[in-house]
Amino acid sequence: xxxDTILExxxxxxxxxxxxxLKGISLSVREGExxxxxxxxxxxxxxxxxxICGIVRASEGAVHYAGQxxxxxxxxxxxxxxxxxxxxxxxxxxxxxxxxxLDMGAFFRRRKRRIRADMEMVYEYFPRxxxxxxQAGGTLSxxxxxxxxxxxxxMSRPKVLLxxxxxxxxxxxxxxxxxxxxxxxxxxxxVTILLVExxxxxxxxxxxxxxxxxxxxxxxxDDAASLLDNPDIRKAYLGE
Amino acid sequence: MDNAFTFFAQQMLNGLTLxxxxxxxxxxxxxxxxxxxxxxxxxxxxxAAGGYMGVILLSYMAGAGYMDTHPWLCIGFSLVLxxxxxxxxxxxxxxxxxxPLRHSSRLSVLLSALGMSIFLQNALMLTQGVYDKAYPxxxxxxxxxxxxxxxxxxxxxxxxxxxxxxxxxxxxxxxxRVGRAMRATAQDKVMSALVGINSNRVISLTFAIxxxxxxxxxxxxxxxxxxxxxxxxxxxxxxxxAAAVLGGIGNITGAMIGGFIIGxxxxxxxxxxxxxxxxxxxCAFIILIAVLYFRPTGIMxxxxxxxxV
Numbered sequence: 001x002x003x004d005t006i007l008e009x010x011x012x013x014x015x016x017x018x019x020x021x022l023k024g025i026s027l028s029v030r031e032g033e034x035x036x037x038x039x040x041x042x043x044x045x046x047x048x049x050x051x052i053c054g055i056v057r058a059s060e061g062a063v064h065y066a067g068q069x070x071x072x073x074x075x076x077x078x079x080x081x082x083x084x085x086x087x088x089x090x091x092x093x094x095x096x097x098x099x100x101x102l103d104m105g106a107f108f109r110r111r112k113r114r115i116r117a118d119m120e121m122v123y124e125y126f127p128r129x130x131x132x133x134x135q136a137g138g139t140l141s142x143x144x145x146x147x148x149x150x151x152x153x154x155m156s157r158p159k160v161l162l163x164x165x166x167x168x169x170x171x172x173x174x175x176x177x178x179x180x181x182x183x184x185x186x187x188x189x190x191v192t193i194l195l196v197e198x199x200x201x202x203x204x205x206x207x208x209x210x211x212x213x214x215x216x217x218x219x220x221x222d223d224a225a226s227l228l229d230n231p232d233i234r235k236a237y238l239g240e
Numbered sequence: 241m242d243n244a245f246t247f248f249a250q251q252m253l254n255g256l257t258l259x260x261x262x263x264x265x266x267x268x269x270x271x272x273x274x275x276x277x278x279x280x281x282x283x284x285x286x287x288a289a290g291g292y293m294g295v296i297l298l299s300y301m302a303g304a305g306y307m308d309t310h311p312w313l314c315i316g317f318s319l320v321l322x323x324x325x326x327x328x329x330x331x332x333x334x335x336x337x338x339x340p341l342r343h344s345s346r347l348s349v350l351l352s353a354l355g356m357s358i359f360l361q362n363a364l365m366l367t368q369g370v371y372d373k374a375y376p377x378x379x380x381x382x383x384x385x386x387x388x389x390x391x392x393x394x395x396x397x398x399x400x401x402x403x404x405x406x407x408x409x410x411x412x413x414x415x416x417r418v419g420r421a422m423r424a425t426a427q428d429k430v431m432s433a434l435v436g437i438n439s440n441r442v443i444s445l446t447f448a449i450x451x452x453x454x455x456x457x458x459x460x461x462x463x464x465x466x467x468x469x470x471x472x473x474x475x476x477x478x479x480x481x482a483a484a485v486l487g488g489i490g491n492i493t494g495a496m497i498g499g500f501i502i503g504x505x506x507x508x509x510x511x512x513x514x515x516x517x518x519x520x521x522x523c524a525f526i527i528l529i530a531v532l533y534f535r536p537t538g539i540m541x542x543x544x545x546x547x548x549v
Contacts, residue, residue, distance in 0.1 A: 055430055079436035091431040093424050104424055107417070108436040156435065 003031035006192055007052070007083075007160055012061035014044075014051045021047040023216040024061065029160070029194050034186050036195040036203035036224065038237055039213035045196040046088050048213070049162045052194075053078055053085050066159070080108045082159030086166065088196075090149040094138025098129055101137045101148055105155030115155070122151035125181055143174035150181065160192045161185070167199050175199075179206050200237035204228050212237070246388035251511045252504075257395045257464070259503025260402030264457040265480035266487065266495040267409065268450025274426045274490035275446045277346065281353040282333060283454060284477020285360035286326045290455025291468035292364060293322035295373045302376045311379045319401075319459055323452040330451030331444045333360075339440070357473075365470040372467040380463075398460045405453060406496055412449075413492060422446060426490070475521065479506075482528035488541030497539060502527060 007029040014022040022044050029035045037045050050056040052063055054075040062071045065083055078084070093101050102122060106115045123130040126147040132140060137148060146166055153161055163182065167175040183206055185191050197203035204210050204224040212220040212233065220227070227233050265287050272280045297318035301307050307314050337356045341349045383392035413419040425432045425442040432439055461476070462468045483502040487494025502524050510520040531538060 053434060055433060074438070075433040076436050076438045079434065085434050087431065087434060091428050091434075093427045093431065095427055096420070096423060100420065104420065104432075104435045107421065107424075152435070 005029070006031045006066055007194065008064040009048070009052070010062045010064070012048075012051055012058045012063060014047055014056050015059050016047075016056075021056075021216055022051060022058075025213075025216070025218055026061075027211050027218060027221070029192060031159075031192055032186075032190055033209065034183070034193045034195060034207045036197055036200075036207040036210045037213055038197055038200040038203055038210055038227075040237075041198065042215075043213040044216040045213055046164055047216075049085055049087070049164050049194070049196055052162060053083070079156045079158075082157070083162070084153045084156045084158035084160070085162040086149045086153045086164060088164040088168065090142075090145045092137035092140070092145045092148055092152075094136065096137055097134050098137055098140070098148055099133040101152050102129075102155050105152035107156075109156070118155055118157065122154055125154075125184070126151055143170050143178070146170060146174070146178055147181075150178070150185075154185065158191055160194065163193060163195045165196060165198060167197060167202060175202065182206065200233070201228075243388075247511070249387070249389045251507050253389060253391065253395065255504035255507035256500065257398050257503070258507055259500035260398060261457045261461060261464075261499075262476070262480045262483045262503045263496045263499025264402060264405060264453045265476060266483040266499045267492065268454050269481050269484040270487065270489055270492060270495035271422075271446050271450045273484070274492075275422065275443055276338070276342075276349075278338065278349050278353065279481065279489075280338075280447075280450075281350070281477075282337075282356035282360055283450065284473030284480070285357055285364070286330055286451035286473070287454040287458040287461075287476060287480075288364060288468070288470065288473030289329055289360065290322045290326045290451075290458030291462045291472060292368055292373065292458075292470075293325050293455065294318050294459035294462050295375055295468055297321060298376050299373075307376055307379070315379070319456060322459055323455045326451040326455035326458075327448035330447040334444060334447045339443075361471060361473065368470060370470065372469045374467045375462045377466060394460075394463050398464065401456065401460065405456060409449070409453070409492070418445070479521075479524040482524040482531075486527055486531050486538055488538030491538070491540040494538055494540030 005028045009025050009027050011024045011026055012022055013020065013024055025044070025048055037048060039045050047056055051058050054070070054073055058071050062069055064070065066081065070078065093104060096104065102119050106118065109115055128144055129147055129151055132144065137145070140148060150166070166178050166182065170178070179202060182193060186193050195203055195207060204227055207224040210222065210224045210227045211218050212227070220233070222230070265283070268283045268286065269280060272278055272283070298307065298314060301314045301318070333356055337352045338349055341352055380393035380397070383390050385391070413422060421432070421437045421442050422445070424435070425437060425439050429439050458468070461472070479502055480499065483498035484495045486501060487496070487498030505527065506520045506523050509523045510517040513519070
């Protein structure tokens with residue numbers, strides 16, 4: 001099922017001022033996979049995604065995507081290369097309408113008809129968004145904002161989708177809906193997904209493989225099923 | 241017609257003209273603030289630079305005789321060229337004085353802006369001299385009268401041009417792709433980058449548009465008052481800043497409304513308050529202080545924020 005490696009981090013380090021957030025992260029994602037990064041608060045999960053996207057600059061190491069070194073590529077060039085992030089906290093544009101927010105996802109695309117077709121597709125995935133399309137993004141509920149954030153990312157027709165804490169602050173039933181959609185996106189559209197989650201159980205169940213991060217380092221990497229069975233993991237991250 | 245009414249109508253017209261000019265300048269403050277939260281104290285200098293570029297071009301064309309044969313073409317040409325010049329000047333100022341400080345404290349950038357203002361004003365003085373430069377006159381013909389109100393063609397041109405520019409700006413910001421990029425960048429720079437917007441380019445463009453509008457105001461002021469002076473950017477700049485704050489800083493519609501209110505209040509104060517003419521400059525600042533005291537978010541700020549950049 002999984003194809004060639006599409007995203008690879010080689011010994012990536014990153015700093016916030018003098019604080020080192022990532023201490024040499026290496027990981028890889030193959031085409032078509034769902035891979036999750038789990039770990040406690042402050043382990044460096046979000047920083048890893050922000051470093052991949054070039055928002056945080058890697059101070060050491062390299063990020064390769066689709067055969068290219070993107071370590072020094074500006075963040076705004078990546079969406080058109082098919083690498084797209086749904087960041088932590090959704091970051092909906094609060095004063096743009098739902099439809100405008102979706103449009104922003106397709107910002108770099110030119111073909112209006114295809115953009116409209118994709119917007120239709122997003123509305124099929126999330127009918128709630130269609131009902132609220134002319135409402136300001138900032139007025140949506142947390143779950144709706146998460147749907148909008150994912151929808152906006154889909155509007156860029158990503159090959160690889162980086163998802164940061166999609167379950168954060170949402171009711172369990174909404175979380176289930178979101179994860180169902182994520183799996184649909186992976187299976188129907190073949191979008192590769194790198195998922196960051198604090199909810200390790202949920203994440204690993206939806207994934208092929210997982211990486212465990214602790215204080216800026218990868219401490220374990222395995223198939224999701226094996227991680228779920230691992231007694232240490234169960235104790236540390238699955239609340240047993 | 242009633243005398244008091246004609247007098248009032250006359251003041252309305254004057255207030256509207258002046259207000260339009262303030263609105264054009266205020267937009268630059270508010271757009272830049274909306275996008276990088278900087279009060280660009282050098283903004284008034286773009287207005288002055290526009291006025292000077294206008295007088296230089298117009299004098300040259302007048303000397304060559306084109307002003308007599310094609311006055312409107314000359315005005316249009318110098319207007320467009322001055323706007324472009326100031327747009328480029330503003331982009332250069334942003335690159336040199338603000339961009340390197342993008343991640344510094346807001347105070348550093350503010351000081352850099354003040355420094356830039358002093359620099360630009362002195363550069364204008366040193367290159368263009370300390371004396372007033374006169375705009376070519378006699379283009380617009382004699383004023384005419386409607387129901388006792390004296391209207392001159394210059395005022396009509398200012399009103400029409402102001403209205404045109406405001407409509408064009410609204411269209412650009414709220415109806416185009418570039419405008420969406422500007423609004424998105426103002427709301428969340430990180431997310432804008434994540435959807436593929438080059439925020440440096442958007443910031444540059446915002447400075448350019450603001451300065452272009454100020455340049456247009458500079459030329460019109462040159463025509464209206466007949467001359468320009470190197471320090472002309474200072475007082476109107478601060479009044480326009482007051483207008484932007486009054487309207488709700490960061491809000492485009494607010495800056496337009498604020499500009500018209502400040503212009504109108506100033507004219508009305510001069511007309512109706514005894515010795516008001518001597519105190520008219522104080523009005524803008526009284527309004528500024530009152531707004532900061534009673535409603536710091538301004539007319540359109542925060543509560544009705546869907547028209548923010």
